[in-house]
Amino acid sequence: MLQKLSSFPGVPGPVVIIVMDGYGLPKTDVGSAIAAARKPTLDKLFATCPNIRLKAHGTAVGMPSDDDMGNSEVGHNAIGAGQVYAQGAALVAGAIADGSIWQGQAWQEIVAGAKAGRGVLHFIGLFSDGNVHSHIDHLKAMVVQAKAEGVKTVRIHALLDGRDVPETSALEYVEPFEAFLAEISDPSFDARIASGGGRQVITMDRYEANWALVEAGWKTHVLGQGEQFASTAEAVKALRQRHPGTIDQDLPPFVIGANGQPVGTIEDGDAVVFYNFRGDRAIEITRAFEEADFDKFDRIRMPKVIYAGMLQYDGDLQLPKRFLVAPPAIKDTMGEWFAKSGVTQFACSETQKFGHVTYFWNGNRSGKFEGETYQEVPSDVVPFEQRPWMKSAEIADAMIAALKSGQYKTLRCNFANGDMVGHTGNFRAATLSVEAVDLALERILPVIDAMGGVALITADHGNADEMFELDKKTKQPQLNADGSFKAKTAHTLNPVPLILYDNVSGGKLGLKQTESAGLSNIAATVANLLGYEKHAKWDESLLQIR
Ligand SMILES: O=C(O)[C@H](O)COP(=O)(O)O
Ligand SMILES: [Mn+2]
Ligand SMILES: [Mn+2]
Numbered sequence: 001m002l003q004k005l006s007s008f009p010g011v012p013g014p015v016v017i018i019v020m021d022g023y024g025l026p027k028t029d030v031g032s033a034i035a036a037a038r039k040p041t042l043d044k045l046f047a048t049c050p051n052i053r054l055k056a057h058g059t060a061v062g063m064p065s066d067d068d069m070g071n072s073e074v075g076h077n078a079i080g081a082g083q084v085y086a087q088g089a090a091l092v093a094g095a096i097a098d099g100s101i102w103q104g105q106a107w108q109e110i111v112a113g114a115k116a117g118r119g120v121l122h123f124i125g126l127f128s129d130g131n132v133h134s135h136i137d138h139l140k141a142m143v144v145q146a147k148a149e150g151v152k153t154v155r156i157h158a159l160l161d162g163r164d165v166p167e168t169s170a171l172e173y174v175e176p177f178e179a180f181l182a183e184i185s186d187p188s189f190d191a192r193i194a195s196g197g198g199r200q201v202i203t204m205d206r207y208e209a210n211w212a213l214v215e216a217g218w219k220t221h222v223l224g225q226g227e228q229f230a231s232t233a234e235a236v237k238a239l240r241q242r243h244p245g246t247i248d249q250d251l252p253p254f255v256i257g258a259n260g261q262p263v264g265t266i267e268d269g270d271a272v273v274f275y276n277f278r279g280d281r282a283i284e285i286t287r288a289f290e291e292a293d294f295d296k297f298d299r300i301r302m303p304k305v306i307y308a309g310m311l312q313y314d315g316d317l318q319l320p321k322r323f324l325v326a327p328p329a330i331k332d333t334m335g336e337w338f339a340k341s342g343v344t345q346f347a348c349s350e351t352q353k354f355g356h357v358t359y360f361w362n363g364n365r366s367g368k369f370e371g372e373t374y375q376e377v378p379s380d381v382v383p384f385e386q387r388p389w390m391k392s393a394e395i396a397d398a399m400i401a402a403l404k405s406g407q408y409k410t411l412r413c414n415f416a417n418g419d420m421v422g423h424t425g426n427f428r429a430a431t432l433s434v435e436a437v438d439l440a441l442e443r444i445l446p447v448i449d450a451m452g453g454v455a456l457i458t459a460d461h462g463n464a465d466e467m468f469e470l471d472k473k474t475k476q477p478q479l480n481a482d483g484s485f486k487a488k489t490a491h492t493l494n495p496v497p498l499i500l501y502d503n504v505s506g507g508k509l510g511l512k513q514t515e516s517a518g519l520s521n522i523a524a525t526v527a528n529l530l531g532y533e534k535h536a537k538w539d540e541s542l543l544q545i546r
Contacts, residue, residue: 002341002532008545010531011504013452014403017412017526018444019079020437021072021353022419024462024494025053028475031468031485033422033430039438041445045457045499050511052542053495055518056461062087062328063131069491071132071164072353072419073278075460075519076360077328080335082523082538085328088277088311089131095325096141102149106308106322110271111149113306117269119152124221124285125275125310126199127156127173130164130490133204133278136173138310140180142273147189154189155264156181157221158196158232159203162248163423166469167489168240170248174232193232194264195220197253198246204281208296209351210381214284215297220253223300224262228255247425247489271306273324279313279364280355286313286320314359316367330363332537334523338410339369343530346402347372349414350391351379356460357414373408379416385429388421389436396440403447409530414460415440422463425487430464445501454509454529455501456522462492498522498542510544517542 029035045051058066061074062084074087086094095101102108114121123142126134143154158177160170174193181191197203203217219225229235235254240246255262266272272289276282288294289307308322315327338345347357354376359366368374377394380387392415399413417433424430441457448455468477469486477485496519500511509529514521524534524541534541 002337002527002535005528005531005533008528008531011452011454011529013448013504014408015410015526015529016403016448016453016455017410017522018441018455018457019357019412019414020418020457020459021356021414021416022422022461022463022491023434023459024056024465024492024496026462026465026492026494030475031466031470031477031488033427033464033467034418034434037431037434037438039434041438041442045501046497049499049501050509051497051499052511052513052517054458054498054521055516056459056496057493060084060518062090064090064093068131069493070461071491072356072460073280073360076356077330077363078519079460079522080361081330081333081363082520082535083332084520084539085330087328089135091328092138092277092310092325093135096138101324102145104324106324109322110273110306110308111146111151114151114271117271118267120155120267120270121146121151121153122155122157122264122266122270122272123275124157124203124272125159126161126204127158127196128161128165128169130161132164133276133281136177139275142275143181143184143191147184152189154191155194156192158193159199160196160236160248160251161199162489163199164490167247167425167487170236170251171233174236178231178233192263193256194262195224195226195253195255196232196235198249198251200249201251202253203285205284206280207351207355208284209379211284211296214288216253217285218288218297218299220255222266222303224255224257224265226253226255228257228260228262230256230258232256249489266303266305268304270303273308273310275310277310277325279311280359282309282313283319290320314364314366316365327364332535333361333363334526335362335369335372337535339371341532342371343409344371344407345373346375346408346411347413348375348377348395348398348402350377350395350416352420353414353416357412361412375402383424384420385424385426388417388429388433390417390420390433392417392436392440396443399444400447403451403453406451410526418459418464422467423489425467425489427467427487430467434464448501449503452504454504456525457497457499457501458522459496460519462494462496465494466492508546510546512542512544514542
């Protein structure tokens with residue numbers, strides 16, 4: 001049980017946490033879809049409510065350095081756990097730097113497995129240095145080590161990014177990597193890219209939003225079905241020419257081969273490493289490799305392989321069974337301690353972010369704590385620039401109903417809009433997406449008042465706040481060859497807001513802006529609003545009680 005606060009009994013009604021995914025506070029309004037949006041509710045909140053800035057990137061959320069942007073996993077982990085753990089990106093980099101990854105049983109089984117079969121080791125993963133799901137340097141280190149340990153053949157299945165890195169940057173990764181593979185190959189070692197495609201088109205679906213993506217990835221990587229090219233650089237160039245305006249994340253799948261023969265199908269006896277460290281978009285393809293009674297699509301052929309993930313992606317489901325680096329052991333989350341203290345909890349989002357407010361929130365666990373209720377609003381399966389409002393209205397409906405039920409002491413939701421539409425690089429759509437969230441807030445807040453509650457309105461990292469690549473010196477948008485602004489699809493390094501919406505305390509409650517204030521301070525703040533002391537492990541509360 002959390003201890004009761006002696007100085008404050010807690011607010012009479014529920015405490016609501018609203019995460020506006022991808023809503024950062026930019027240094028300049030140039031290129032900010034948030035600044036361009038008409039958002040009277042948020043404008044009023046910033047003008048009239050206590051509000052501060054929180055760090056949401058870099059070491060404040062467990063990333064290796066302050067040059068690393070934040071992301072949903074590390075952001076929701078930090079919010080939910082009230083603590084900062086070294087995250088996958090940092091853990092894998094550390095395990096490679098000190099060599100412990102090669103000593104681990106999983107790596108040794110992978111190498112032994114490959115050698116015992118046809119000698120083929122496959123790597124599948126996101127092919128960039130975005131450091132959100134993966135890092136190409138980790139892949140490079142594994143290829144070098146595989147050669148040193150006597151693996152004969154390496155085949156890479158490269159998911160093109162353009163979402164955590166500039167939108168048409170694929171060749172900046174592909175060309176040097178294909179050169180590196182050519183250089184490291186010799187008569188005893190043959191390393192090549194074997195297949196690939198845009199990450200939003202194959203393999204990296206999440207939260208079961210669209211299994212067809214995973215099926216398309218399986219056909220490409222495992223079965224080697226699809227259009228063939230002589231090299232990945234050639235594939236990217238040809239596909240771009242054929243699909244003008246298509247950015248890397250949406251490029252169609254391709255197979256490397258000649259005369260109808262793919263160079264790297266996945267066969268019995270091969271070893272496979274899925275080298276993304278982040279779990280949400282790794283779980284479905286992992287299930288396809290591991291589950292004997294898999295029924296999400298027809299695999300046609302199920303090769304018997306030795307499979308490992310970079311990390312274990314779900315601790316409750318133990319998925320995958322074999323993993324190269326142990327994930328952060330996230331303990332003592334607010335979900336767990338509120339449950340132990342009898343605080344009922346409601347969590348809601350649409351499919352695209354549903355796991356963010358459940359699985360990431362609870363430290364990458366898929367199981368519920370007692371007293372938790374989850375509601376998923378099914379996401380549309382469309383390019384989100386075509387529906388920038390996404391399911392904001394339906395999430396507002398669900399939150400309003402849950403609030404009115406009076407059953408929950410704390411409620412949380414995530415509005416995907418600023419992030420998912422921000423990732424498309426479409427400025428006008430991103431502007432609309434922020435306006436949709438504003439409308440949803442306008443509907444939810446009066447119900448919170450009516451229930452005697454308060455809200456903390458925040459974000460997990462920036463995205464819609466910078467929709468153009470800005471010149472580092474002039475801070476003006478970079479231009480494409482045709483004079484248009486170069487769209488930015490990735491997250492930003494900007495801080496995020498924390499707004500306290502409170503019409504019940506009569507001005508008694510405020511927020512402290514501290515030097516280190518970050519997402520990991522939210523859990524303790526929520527506990528105080530509920531009338532509890534924070535858990536000893538949690539970072540300080542930012543609540544001021546006057
Ligand atoms: O997976 C994605 O969509 C992006 O790589 C990161 O976005 P998220 O961290 O907001 O989910
Ligand atoms: Mn996010
Ligand atoms: Mn995002």
